[in-house]
Amino acid sequence: MAWRATLEERRCANGHFGQNCIFQCHCFKNANCDDVTGRCSSGCAEGWSGETCQRRNIVFNMPASVSGNIAERGVTTDGDVTTCITSRPNRTGRWMIDLQVKQTVYxxxxxxxxxxxxxxxxxxxDFQDSLFWSVPCTMLRYDSNETSFTCDKPVAGRYVGIMNLHKPITVCEVEIFTCADYTFGKEDCNSRCRCFETLEVCDHVFGTCTSGCQRGYAGSDCQQACNGTYGRNCVHRCGRCRGGEACDTSTGECRNGCGTGWAGPTCHAKCPIGTYGENCSETCGHCLEGTSCFPTNGTCVKGCASRWKGPKCDRSCDFGEYGENCAISCGHCISNTGCDSQHGRCVAGCEPGWEGVFCTVECMPGRYGPDCNKTCGKCLHPPCDRHNGSCGTGGCLQGWSGATCHHSCDMSYYGANCDFKCGHCADAAQCDPTNGTCPFGCEPGWHGGKCDHTCLDGTWGENCSETCGLCHRNEACNPATGLCDDGCFVGYSGTYCNVEKEFFDLSSALVMPVMVVSATIVFCNLCLLFTCLVFKWRRDEKQIPRPRPNTEALLNLEAE
Structure with missing residues (x-):
């Protein structure tokens, strides 16, 4: 595995490289390595190997013995595989080397x-005299004549031996590897130590650190970078970083700030009361009882205070709403003026048919109008309509009229809705508005309880209590005055034709009419005769020849 530069690494003095320049170069002929990667362009120095020349052969050019005899120096450790040495025949073969100091062999x-x-x-x-008291590293199980291997487990000691019971051995080259300080690995030494104590040299094989891992790393070899955690041995979990990003594995800080609902350098603190959102930059809405909102999305835990609604309680009530979360509808406020959005009171009063502070109570029977401030009229079938006071299809009681039946009947009218006209009451008095009866009786010529019937023929006067006289042709007298409009019957006289004349008989009474009729007949006949005579005379006159006038004589007469 190749070395990789980190932000903390800087240019190092000759002969060193890496973070804090703690790694030493092992290049051929002491050439400088790359101060960041540690690679040697000229190759590794003798006894060193690996990509960065950090693996050391601790027995390079050291003397070794075969079957108890000291071999020529470096014959089996000089890196030349062509130089070999064989143990005595027919005996147990044994090869041994002194490491000079106790070291871990793996x-x-x-x-x-x-x-x-x-x-x-x-x-x-740890003893030179006998391998029988030594600790076994491993038993080789390979049929080839060359192998790389590791001990079953690391073993510490000063002496290392190879033994083949009852058979000789031929050894050409033996290499025992260990890693340079601050590196480790089971074979290649390409891993860096990551101890909490910067100058601690980790275990050359497994990379373990007695001081624990440096910040940002964990694992037995401290090579596992923190993932969602930070700090020494990655024991701390990252806070709520913005966008779910990982925090700085060393310090735990969120490079781009905190996610919604969290604050602080490591984003472990919830938003202060009254704030929410990314980096707690938003202010909570109008939450119920002053409680806080959820720090992540701003929703109020217990809902909204009066006059406010929405998940974040940042929207005022719409028209016609009030109360907590604007969940209550306004009552029947007058003219759709709306109610107080906090308490629900109808400031301008109630619309017709409703009353109460919130205009949610219907008018009591017998009341109507805005705030139920009016009393119903005289309805036939109460109560009236609580909105407009109308009495419905039944209309008003006898003697009352109007849309709300608040008006008593006008003069000369009575009955339901005052639909009926009063009769002819005496002294022009108003009839009873409920039943139409006249309180002082009827005016002359009328009778009945409502004075709406004229007197029967032959009667007249107040309540038709008088009897007519004998009128001409037996006609009825005037029901109001008792007078006979066409005069009295023959033989009667007086204002009311109720006075009988003296010396009156029927025969003499009939003479005058007979004489008048006879005279009329004679006169008509004479007129007809005269007409006929005139017609005949005119006809005869037209038939008599007449002389023509002398026209010539007339002309001469005019000339003279």
């Missing part, structure tokens, strides 16, 4: 002669 590579390394055992010990 990763190794062996090149043998033209023999298999199978059944070779690797041991690590």
């Amino acid at each position: 990763s190794m590579r062996i090149r043998a002669g033209n023999v298999s390394v199978r059944t070779w055992g690797l041991y690590v010990s």
Whole structure:
């Protein structure tokens, strides 16, 4: 794995590279490496390997013994695989090297002669005299003559040995690897230590740190970058960063601010009361009882205060609404003026038919109009309409009229809705408005309870209490005055034709009419005779010849 530069890394002095320049270059002939990546353009120095030359062969050019004899220096550790050494024949083969100091042995590579390394055992010990008291590293199970391997587990000791029971061994090259300070790895040493204490050298094999991991990293080898967490060993969870972004794995800060409903450098604090939104930059609406809104979306926990509505309680009540969350409809306010949006009172009063502070109470029977401030009229079938006071199809009681039956009948009228005209009451008095009766009786010529009937023939006067006289041709007298309009009957006289004449007999009474009729007949006949004579004379006159006038004589006479 290649080294990668980080923001914290800066240019280092010659011979060093990496974060805080704590890594040492191991380039060929002490050449400088890249101060960021640590790569050596000239290759690694002898005894060093890996992409950044951080893997060291700790036995390079060190002396080793085979079957108890000291081999020539570096024969099996000089990097030349062509130089080999074989143990004594017919005996247990054994190779041993002194590391000079106690070290951890884990990763190794062996090149043998033209023999298999199978059944070779690797041991690590603190004692030089015998490998039988040593700790086994591993038993090789490979049939080839070259292999790279690791111990079953890391083993610490000063002496490392190879042993093949009852068989000789041929060793050409042995390499035992360890990692440079501040690096680790089971084979390649390409991983960096990430200890909390910057100068702590982590375990060369597993990368473990006694001080724990540096901020932003976790895991047994401290190589696992925090994900949604931050701080030392990633033990702290990130706050609510804007857009769900991850926080800074070291400090926990949100680079682009907090998400809705959260505040503070690490966005762990909820918005202060009365605020909400990203970075708590929005102000809550008019929540009920002054409670706070949800810090994420601004909705009010208990709903809205009076006069306000909407999820965020930031909209005033529409016309005709009032109360908490504007959930109550206004009463019947006059002329659609609307009510007080907080308490619901109808400021201008109630529309016809309703009363009360909120105009939600219907008028009591017998009352009508705005705020029920009017009394019903005289309806035939009460109560009246509570809105306009009308009495419906039944109309008014006897003696009353008008749309609301508040008007008593005018002069000369009576009955339901005053639809009937009074009779001929005496002294022009008003009849009873309910039943039409005349309080002082009838005027002359009329009778009945309502004075609406003329006197029967032969009667007249007040209440038709008088009897007519004998009028001409037996006609009825005037019902009001008792007078006979065409005079009295023959033989009667007086103002009322009720005085009988003296010496009156029927025969003498008939003479005058007979004589008048006879005279009329004679006169008519004489007139007819005279007409006939005149007609005849004119006809005869036309038939007599007449002499023609002498025209010539006349002309001469004129000339003279």
